Amino acid sequence: MQTNTPPDPDIEKYCGLMEEVKLRLAVVDYFSSGQGHALYQPPTIESACLQFRKILELIAFGSLVANAEAYTAVYSKVSKGWHAAELLKELERAHPQFYPVPVIEVPSDVPGTILQHKKREDDYLTKDDFSEIYGRCGVMAHAANPYGKGIDYAYYQKMVPAWRTQVVNLLNNHELHLLNRPGMYVIHMKEVRDDRVHWYKFQPPSK
16 A cells, blocks of 8 residues: 555555455465365355455445445445345446456556556456356355255356456556546556555646
């Protein structure tokens, strides 16, 4: 949460959420790597999926942290059901630019500029991916219907590493627009100098 610019409580609060994302990804790694377990396979996989649900909610609500009224309004509307489609609809209504924009930093061809941003292609967590994964992980919050097909734990065990990669590719370096805040922020989930989240603010040119 360090930067070369003056303190900014709102973006630092956002970076705190991103630090929590990293901790929850570490829990996913702990369970999916076999280093840890919740006694037997089903609750181990369920525990990893719970982390993904929380990670997705941190991503979804992050850009609203600068506006407590909007954050509370959206939260109260979706917290009764926590359906992915409804969550995304309410977030887009409150803040059309709520979703992080993943970028890759490449050498710049602009004089006086060292690096420039290139948009990631399709190897990251898109909004469609968000909706699907959120729904699938929500299944794990309830007991399976004994008269239904049951839960395919092998599927989840296979997909957890892929979902992790999508989340990391979305957030590793991303552009962010906070609600009702001018300019854009660039977020680095870690840098060579340390493993902390860093932010950099880019203001629109003055007229």
